[in-house]
Amino acid sequence: MESYLNIANSSFIFKIGAVVVAFVFIQAIILLRAAWKEGLRIGIDKKVLWDTVKSSAVFSVVPSLPILISLIAMAPVLGVPFPWIRLSIIGSAPYELMSANIGAQSMGVSGLGGAGYTAEVFANSMWVMSVGIIWGLLICVLFLKKIQNKMGTLKQKDSAWTAILISALYFGMLSVFIGQPVVEGGVPLATTITGGAIMIGLTYLIKKYEIKWLNNFALAISMIGAMGLSIFYTNIM
Amino acid sequence: MAIKSKIAGSQYEDKIHKIGRTTGIIALILIFVVPALISIRYSIFPPISNLMIGMLTISMIQIPICIAEVLTYTPMLGSGGSYLAFVSGNLTNLKIPCAAMCMESAEVKPSSKEGDIISTISIAVSTLVTGTIIIIGVIAIVPLTPILSSPVIAPAFENILPALFGGLGAYWILKQWKLAVVPLSVTVIISMFVAVQPAVLIPICGAVSIGAARWMYKKGWVKEV
Numbered sequence: 116m117e118s119y120l121n122i123a124n125s126s127f128i129f130k131i132g133a134v135v136v137a138f139v140f141i142q143a144i145i146l147l148r149a150a151w152k153e154g155l156r157i158g159i160d161k162k163v164l165w166d167t168v169k170s171s172a173v174f175s176v177v178p179s180l181p182i183l184i185s186l187i188a189m190a191p192v193l194g195v196p197f198p199w200i201r202l203s204i205i206g207s208a209p210y211e212l213m214s215a216n217i218g219a220q221s222m223g224v225s226g227l228g229g230a231g232y233t234a235e236v237f238a239n240s241m242w243v244m245s246v247g248i249i250w251g252l253l254i255c256v257l258f259l260k261k262i263q264n265k266m267g268t269l270k271q272k273d274s275a276w277t278a279i280l281i282s283a284l285y286f287g288m289l290s291v292f293i294g295q296p297v298v299e300g301g302v303p304l305a306t307t308i309t310g311g312a313i314m315i316g317l318t319y320l321i322k323k324y325e326i327k328w329l330n331n332f333a334l335a336i337s338m339i340g341a342m343g344l345s346i347f348y349t350n351i352m
Numbered sequence: 353m354a355i356k357s358k359i360a361g362s363q364y365e366d367k368i369h370k371i372g373r374t375t376g377i378i379a380l381i382l383i384f385v386v387p388a389l390i391s392i393r394y395s396i397f398p399p400i401s402n403l404m405i406g407m408l409t410i411s412m413i414q415i416p417i418c419i420a421e422v423l424t425y426t427p428m429l430g431s432g433g434s435y436l437a438f439v440s441g442n443l444t445n446l447k448i449p450c451a452a453m454c455m456e457s458a459e460v461k462p463s464s465k466e467g468d469i470i471s472t473i474s475i476a477v478s479t480l481v482t483g484t485i486i487i488i489g490v491i492a493i494v495p496l497t498p499i500l501s502s503p504v505i506a507p508a509f510e511n512i513l514p515a516l517f518g519g520l521g522a523y524w525i526l527k528q529w530k531l532a533v534v535p536l537s538v539t540v541i542i543s544m545f546v547a548v549q550p551a552v553l554i555p556i557c558g559a560v561s562i563g564a565a566r567w568m569y570k571k572g573w574v575k576e577v
Contacts, residue, residue: 310518
């Protein structure tokens with residue numbers, strides 16, 4: 116029997132990947148165009164729209180690299196094209212590894228790349244990874260309009276509270292990613308503090324010298340600066 | 353004029369939901385087409401019972417997490433941004449920080465018309481950039497592997513989330529520290545005793561955070577900024 120890795124790295128799956136990724140790009144471009152046109156129509160300055168594009172593009176480069184690293188990590192077991200597809204449409208590295216493992220275990224194989232990881236097990240991993248990923252999007256397709264209408268009604272009733280409610284949800288997320296390194300200590304904590312310190316420094320500079328353009332890159336700079344210093348911290352701790 | 357623009361405004365909302373739903377359904381179909389085509393082309397079909405066990409296990413984990421994710425993130429991302437982010441993924445490490453910072457720089461509020469537009473543009477651009485980088489990575493995987501997996505820079509990537517959220521958190525805590533006190537304390541206390549996945553902890557903290565914010569709002573301690 117053909118080794119499953121020949122299947123997993125076949126040009127056939129690469130071709131499917133190209134179609135899927137093209138679709139994700141098309142969706143982004145359609146919604147980008149619609150939002151851009153509507154933005155101009157309601158009088159948002161073109162410069163503000165372009166600043167958003169620049170700032171998002173610059174910021175997104177570095178957080179994309181860990182996605183590549185996880186692709187490299189999955190490639191020996193799942194091939195290149197299927198993880199590429201999965202990571203391009205909804206997926207994220209921890210989810211893919213967990214679900215691929217569940218796919219293997221439900222076939223009685225100890226885990227990814229374990230003894231007996233055959234083409235059949237690969238197929239099972241693939242199906243499980245695909246089924247598990249649909250739920251967020253499915254809920255959006257079914258209920259997002261309702262949720263957004265509810266938010267609209269809430270806003271009409273008490274707009275100040277709605278703004279605080281959204282901030283509170285956002286702080287819930289921030290707290291998890293700040294609180295965990297605080298408890299962990301060591302390099303993650305030092306990195307968190309560094310990122311915070313650089314950001315505070317930049318915010319001060321932006322306000323004091325009115326360097327507005329820097330606003331668009333402050334988060335990218337503080338993140339990359341703290342990542343760089345984390346290498347230093349790892350070496351001295 | 354005002355009425356006319358309001359109608360045109362809700363027309364935009366309707367249009368976004370229409371596009372979002374249509375592309376969302378296509379994306380859902382595509383997700384299933386991929387394993388289906390591969391299974392058929394190479395005639396590899398896992399036994400149905402094993403397949404069902406795997407699908408049930410993953411769905412039982414994912415459904416509650418996804419419900420919480422949609423409720424937590426969509427009010428902030430707005431309609432257009434949400435449809436995009438729930439197709440292209442990587443919400444907490446990419447799309448949400450990106451959209452939040454862009455709305456802040458553009459001085460627009462989440463859950464407003466302007467906020468929705470900025471969020472949609474920012475998430476669309478982020479999706480295109482990430483997609484392009486992954487394509488470059490797939491093409492150049494052989495030369496890139498030693499660079500990206502070099503032990504020298506490994507700590508930088510291991511610490512990308514602390515680096516990102518240090519900056520993001522500092523910015524928002526300085527702005528509205530009162531909202532941070534309770535959820536941050538809850539995270540610290542829980543994490544001292546058990547290691548909880550962020551996906552599980554975020555909805556818990558979100559709920560606690562809303563409760564605390566509501567209480568402070570009623571007391572007049574927090575205001576919209």
